[in-house]
Amino acid sequence: MNIRQFLGRHFEISNAISSKLEQLEELRHLAASASSPTLYESHCTGTYSDRVGRTVARIMDLDREINEEIDRLVEIKIQIRNMIDALSDSTQRTILERHYILHESWEVIAEKIGYSPRHITRLHNQAVAELEKAYGDMAG
16 A cells, blocks of 8 residues: 555545444434334234344444444544654645645645645645655555
């Protein structure tokens, strides 16, 4: 895995967490809006309670997955911050933090720090090259 891919993992994991949170919200909504068992279902052997139990189990599994993804995100964020902090140029550090941690576009970063988007990408490329010299390819 190259440096750019490694730095981009924060964005990928953040997106995965957001997606799972949406799924969790949908499951919780479905569980809350499920009607009470009908008279027929309450006399059958566990039809309603089995369905509710499966939904609760799915919610718990998804919640566990989200927590694991959050743990991964925190670990990756620490690794990325440590790499970025090793850069000697403060402008390059700012660019990498804003792009890879805050997920800002080149245009937004350029506007915030007063450079053209083209100069921002040039500084970004220099920073990535410096990290590649220091770290080489990252293990997956």
